[in-house]
Amino acid sequence: MSSIDLSVHLCNIRLSNPTILASGILGTTRALLKRVAESGAGAVTTKSISNEPREGHKNPTVITFDGGMLNAVGYSNPGVDAAAREFSNLQVINVPVIASVIGTQKEDFARVVDGLSDTNFSAIEIPLSCPHTPGFGLLAGQGTPEATFAITSEIRKITKLPIFVKLSPNIPEICTVAKAAEDAGADAITAVNSMGPGMIINIEAQKPILHFKVGGVTGDALRPIAIRCVYDLYKAVNIPIIGVGGVSTGRHSIEMMMAGASAVGIGTGVYYRGIDVFKKVCEEMVQWMEENNFDNINSIIGIAHD
Amino acid sequence: MIEQPRIVKICDILEESANVRTLFFKRILDFMPGQFVMVWIPLLDEKPFTISYMQKDIAGISVLKRGIFTQALHAKKIGDSIGIRGPYGKGFHTQTKLNACVVGGGIGMASLATLVDALSDITIIQGARTSSEIIYKTRFPEMKLCTDDGSFGFKGTTVDFLRELLNTRTFHKVYTCGPEKMMYQVVELCKNRGIDCEASLDRYMKCGFGVCGQCDCSGQRVCIEGPVFTATELSRMEDFGRIHILKTGERITI
Ligand SMILES: Cc1cc2nc3c(=O)[nH]c(=O)nc-3n(C[C@H](O)[C@H](O)[C@H](O)COP(=O)(O)OP(=O)(O)OC[C@H]3O[C@@H](n4cnc5c(N)ncnc54)[C@H](O)[C@@H]3O)c2cc1C
Ligand SMILES: Cc1cc2nc3c(=O)[nH]c(=O)nc-3n(C[C@H](O)[C@H](O)[C@H](O)COP(=O)(O)O)c2cc1C
Ligand code: FES
Numbered sequence: 421m422s423s424i425d426l427s428v429h430l431c432n433i434r435l436s437n438p439t440i441l442a443s444g445i446l447g448t449t450r451a452l453l454k455r456v457a458e459s460g461a462g463a464v465t466t467k468s469i470s471n472e473p474r475e476g477h478k479n480p481t482v483i484t485f486d487g488g489m490l491n492a493v494g495y496s497n498p499g500v501d502a503a504a505r506e507f508s509n510l511q512v513i514n515v516p517v518i519a520s521v522i523g524t525q526k527e528d529f530a531r532v533v534d535g536l537s538d539t540n541f542s543a544i545e546i547p548l549s550c551p552h553t554p555g556f557g558l559l560a561g562q563g564t565p566e567a568t569f570a571i572t573s574e575i576r577k578i579t580k581l582p583i584f585v586k587l588s589p590n591i592p593e594i595c596t597v598a599k600a601a602e603d604a605g606a607d608a609i610t611a612v613n614s615m616g617p618g619m620i621i622n623i624e625a626q627k628p629i630l631h632f633k634v635g636g637v638t639g640d641a642l643r644p645i646a647i648r649c650v651y652d653l654y655k656a657v658n659i660p661i662i663g664v665g666g667v668s669t670g671r672h673s674i675e676m677m678m679a680g681a682s683a684v685g686i687g688t689g690v691y692y693r694g695i696d697v698f699k700k701v702c703e704e705m706v707q708w709m710e711e712n713n714f715d716n717i718n719s720i721i722g723i724a725h726d
Numbered sequence: 727m728i729e730q731p732r733i734v735k736i737c738d739i740l741e742e743s744a745n746v747r748t749l750f751f752k753r754i755l756d757f758m759p760g761q762f763v764m765v766w767i768p769l770l771d772e773k774p775f776t777i778s779y780m781q782k783d784i785a786g787i788s789v790l791k792r793g794i795f796t797q798a799l800h801a802k803k804i805g806d807s808i809g810i811r812g813p814y815g816k817g818f819h820t821q822t823k824l825n826a827c828v829v830g831g832g833i834g835m836a837s838l839a840t841l842v843d844a845l846s847d848i849t850i851i852q853g854a855r856t857s858s859e860i861i862y863k864t865r866f867p868e869m870k871l872c873t874d875d876g877s878f879g880f881k882g883t884t885v886d887f888l889r890e891l892l893n894t895r896t897f898h899k900v901y902t903c904g905p906e907k908m909m910y911q912v913v914e915l916c917k918n919r920g921i922d923c924e925a926s927l928d929r930y931m932k933c934g935f936g937v938c939g940q941c942d943c944s945g946q947r948v949c950i951e952g953p954v955f956t957a958t959e960l961s962r963m964e965d966f967g968r969i970h971i972l973k974t975g976e977r978i979t980i
């Protein structure tokens with residue numbers, strides 16, 4: 421590759437490039453996180469971890485459509501004790517690893533963070549924004565400024581690791597929620613989680629396809645909304661933003677950074693372009709920067725603002 | 727590739743054994759031996775199955791009755807519908823002219839059936855617990871049969887049978903699908919005898935197309951890089967023969 425350096429800093433964590441594996445895509449095991457890291461991601465995020473083991477929703481849990489993907493996996497995960505074993509020895513992964521932590525109440529989040537305290541995670545991400553899992557996220561009222569403040573403060577008390585608060589694109593007052601997170605001590609905002617929920621009906625079966633009937637919309641259909649959220653958040657908060665939603669090419673990634681993102685999450689892009697989507701996106705970013713005379717990736721962050 | 731389940735009507739049903747039956751439906755997709763499809767019963771669940779019959783207009787899945795979903799498939803009648811999407815995964819590598827052997831254990835034989843159809847110089851070994859569980863007896867009359875209880879054919883495992891057979895002859899390649907402990911031993915045996923081998927793995931699956939991470943086996947997605955793996959690939963996969971991952975993501979020793 422050329423002399424262009426894609427490295428960025430996110431809350432004092434150095435990323436060799438701005439692409440991050442989004443939570444819930446392939447992050448179930450250490451072996452898969454390692455593989456994604458070796459496929460070019462600048463950082464990787466685990467599948468969300470709860471206090472108790474969860475089987476999640478029944479299948480179908482994930483389906484595609486021409487505009488992206490619809491999923492209602494339902495936060496399946498082995499619970500924090502098994503997760504702490506699975507994600508021990510993270511040194512074998514040569515990029516920062518972010519733990520995604522979920523809970524039903526603020527004490528529940530704290531228990532999970534505590535249960536992971538002997539591991540080597542670089543940051544904690546808390547999605548307060550899942551649109552399709554009863555007891556969690558939007559369905560538990562965690563997307564309000566008050567709940568966001570309360571949960572973030574609780575976690576702030578027990579960890580020194582950077583906290584990323586992951587928000588929903590559904591909420592018109594996303595900036596107010598982000599400010600509540602910032603006030604409570606969050607170190608970054610992850611924007612956004614899946615949108616909706618949406619529904620796809622099989623007209624021959626005359627039934628919704630997803631077993632949970634509804635699921636979060638991700639991929640191409642989400643991108644313009646994610647870009648707008650990041651653009652608005654960039655003006656509203658002083659902490660960095662991880663832009664997530666519909667990124668699968670270098671151009672998308674640059675667009676997200678121009679809106680104000682310091683790093684870029686990729687989920688559905690793994691489906692569109694394979695596990696090495698991270699490497700491809702980085703190569704395309706470098707190529708675009710060369711063609712357009714940019715030599716520092718940091719100089720494009722927020723450039724779309726007046 | 728069919729991305730969202732497409733509804734097909736069951737046009738025929740064949741009893742293969744005491745607990746296996748094949749559901750036939752209109753052929754709506756192309757399929758390489760070793761690949762799989764996701765079968766959907768609306769409002770119930772969706773699970774992986776291999777296509778065990780592939781004819782000009784008709785395809786079939788052979789289903790072993792186990793839990794709720796496979797019981798529901800067994801309850802289907804001619805004229806009822808199921809949803810199908812796929813095909814997914816990588817199939818077996820085939821060289822039609824060279825002599826090969828397939829070793830199937832239990833319902834694993836279903837994954838090898840279309841491979842047998844595609845190969846000309848083939849030795850078929852099937853193992854079952856007891857004679858009433860043997861499948862495809864009339865479909866593959868030349869099949870070598872082993873039962874654990876000795877109620878039919880060779881008394882003992884397919885691995886014992888293969889080991890004896892390899893004392894008198896050899897194969898260009900061995901393909902296997904069945905219980906993982908059995909496949910592990912077949913792969914080891916072939917390695918010792920210098921025979922090329924491929925095995926088709928079974929892991930819990932959700933999406934089937936490589937995003938959810940449920941089907942991990944040592945960093946390989948069984949739904950994308952598998953389900954068929956070569957012996958060389960398997961030798962790098964520590965979990966092969968040892969670890970399965972439950973629906974929750976928890977590891978268990980097999
Ligand atoms: C690639 C592949 C091809 C398969 N092909 C066939 C086939 O041709 N014929 C056949 O009878 N069976 C096949 N199976 C196994 C079949 O998917 C299970 O038997 C079926 O899902 C059991 O569902 P159940 O509700 O009846 O049983 P349960 O009581 O739910 O489970 C019984 C067993 O099946 C496993 N199982 C359950 N759900 C899944 C799932 N979503 N993914 C993978 N395993 C699961 C469980 O781990 C358990 O070991 C295949 C599996 C895989 C991975
Ligand atoms: C199959 C699937 C599972 C997901 N699971 C989680 C999860 O467990 N926790 C979470 O915070 N986000 C989860 N998400 C949301 C993603 O992390 C991401 O925010 C969203 O997919 C938008 O990005 P994308 O368009 O690049 O996929 C999931 C998304 C998908 C498609
Ligand atoms: S079943 Fe989802 S990644 Fe393989």
